Amino acid sequence: PLYFNRGSNIIAKANWQKNRLKGLRHIKPKHTRLFVDVPGTDDKISDYAFEMASSSIRFGSGVTQEVGYDLQDLGLNRAAVFCDPRIAKLSKSPLHVVLDSLKKQNISFEVYDRIRVEPTDSSFKDAIQFAIDGDFDGFVAVGGGSTIDTAKAANLYSTYPADFLTYVNPPLGYGKPPPGPLKPLIAIPTTSGTGSETTGVAIFDYEELGAKTGIAHRMLKPTLGLVDPENTKTMPYGVAAASGFDILCHALESYTAVPFQKRVPRPDRPILRPAYQGSNPISDIWSLKSLEMLNDYFIRSVENPKDLEARSKVHLAATYAGIGFGNAGVHLCHGMSYPVSGAVKDYHAPDYESSHPIIPHGMSVVLHAPAVFQFTWSSDPERHQRVARILGIPEEHSHKQTALADAVISFMKKLNVPGGLRKVGFQEQDIGDLVQGTLPQARVLKLSPKPVGEEELTHLFEDSMDLY
Numbered sequence: 001p002l003y004f005n006r007g008s009n010i011i012a013k014a015n016w017q018k019n020r021l022k023g024l025r026h027i028k029p030k031h032t033r034l035f036v037d038v039p040g041t042d043d044k045i046s047d048y049a050f051e052m053a054s055s056s057i058r059f060g061s062g063v064t065q066e067v068g069y070d071l072q073d074l075g076l077n078r079a080a081v082f083c084d085p086r087i088a089k090l091s092k093s094p095l096h097v098v099l100d101s102l103k104k105q106n107i108s109f110e111v112y113d114r115i116r117v118e119p120t121d122s123s124f125k126d127a128i129q130f131a132i133d134g135d136f137d138g139f140v141a142v143g144g145g146s147t148i149d150t151a152k153a154a155n156l157y158s159t160y161p162a163d164f165l166t167y168v169n170p171p172l173g174y175g176k177p178p179p180g181p182l183k184p185l186i187a188i189p190t191t192s193g194t195g196s197e198t199t200g201v202a203i204f205d206y207e208e209l210g211a212k213t214g215i216a217h218r219m220l221k222p223t224l225g226l227v228d229p230e231n232t233k234t235m236p237y238g239v240a241a242a243s244g245f246d247i248l249c250h251a252l253e254s255y256t257a258v259p260f261q262k263r264v265p266r267p268d269r270p271i272l273r274p275a276y277q278g279s280n281p282i283s284d285i286w287s288l289k290s291l292e293m294l295n296d297y298f299i300r301s302v303e304n305p306k307d308l309e310a311r312s313k314v315h316l317a318a319t320y321a322g323i324g325f326g327n328a329g330v331h332l333c334h335g336m337s338y339p340v341s342g343a344v345k346d347y348h349a350p351d352y353e354s355s356h357p358i359i360p361h362g363m364s365v366v367l368h369a370p371a372v373f374q375f376t377w378s379s380d381p382e383r384h385q386r387v388a389r390i391l392g393i394p395e396e397h398s399h400k401q402t403a404l405a406d407a408v409i410s411f412m413k414k415l416n417v418p419g420g421l422r423k424v425g426f427q428e429q430d431i432g433d434l435v436q437g438t439l440p441q442a443r444v445l446k447l448s449p450k451p452v453g454e455e456e457l458t459h460l461f462e463d464s465m466d467l468y
Helices: 008-024 029-036 063-073 085-089 094-104 121-134 145-159 237-256 281-303 308-328 332-342 361-366 369-379 381-390 403-414 428-438 454-463
Strands: 056-059 078-083 108-112 138-143 185-189 201-206 211-216 224-227
Touching: 056 063, 056 308, 063 094, 063 138, 063 185, 063 224, 078 094, 078 121, 078 145, 085 094, 094 108, 094 138, 108 121, 121 145, 121 201, 138 145, 145 185, 145 201, 145 211, 211 332, 224 308, 237 281, 237 308, 237 332, 237 361, 237 369, 237 381, 237 403, 281 308, 281 381, 281 403, 332 361, 332 369, 332 428, 332 454, 369 381, 369 403, 369 454, 381 403, 428 454
Parallel strands: 056 224, 078 108, 078 138, 138 185, 185 224
Antiparallel strands: 201 211
């Protein structure tokens, strides 16, 4: 298709970019440290402001049935409805509620159900081609983060066709901002974890290099998120657990990220200010409230799918954390998770219907959290102590460097998460590749509150091998 190949010049640039990424993997440790170092507060180069951006959110049991009215009020006539194969096969699913609502309001539609759980550039491109061929004037995404992220990419590239690497985050892609507003997208999450209904981020695996990357810009944010607890009733134990750990790490990482006024470089124009800006006073509020709800309801929501109160609270917690990290960002847990989920060998997570091996995103993130938060503790002990207490660590023990790690491990044990990278198929000989796969994740690594390079990442992966 034309939007993937616009002449030899574009191809040459893409090849140069890929070679540049490969080059980054062989930088000496001291230079690698400079690549992701967190700078001081030099007011000549560091930022001085942060910006809050989020989708409109409507929360409540039954709001899914309102989607037809929303599309009609937006002036849309033809919608692309995205869902994953599992949702499509359910006899009574949120998809059927959506389609019924669209029919009642005379909105024409086509369903795209070829979503890949943990998307790749190939699966994104397939969805993009569907969106281009269908000539839709809006999108509805019904599913988890993989579905919503795929819809964001399809919306972007079908609205502003370009070589695939044009909008992809550096250093793999060019990181160009969208030329203008996108078409309306309504996100209806059916899992409680990614918070993708609130953010301008779409994550995927770039297959050629085995690296996870993404597209990030405020323009990608859904127009509206319909957060309906009814849609979580069919979420099985393993999916609920992994998704919930994604919420946990979103909230913890955004709260402990480098402060916004220490992030560099200061953008030349406001539109160039990144979505991930560092911890800030407003994101803090959303992240802390999310952690409070998780402490009270996370275990209940996983163990009893009929506990609608617990599932409702965790569903809302995912949105709270999404607003928090969508503006503050995440750091090491997520940066380290990308090569792990991208290099999965033969692990098949329970309750995930997939034809390929899979380490769910939330699982791959939380496997690094204990080591990460012991490492970052010294950057701001008071912040780490506060969230450790929220997650159940007694006051008298919250001063310990292991306090937050202990809190996370307690949740992991209760919900039967594998006790380290070794349990999902990795060995010590894999650490070098995992480190090299993490280093290019500069967008999130630079938000670490402590500097990291090859040496630090190697130790963190080592400490994540066997947690318990």
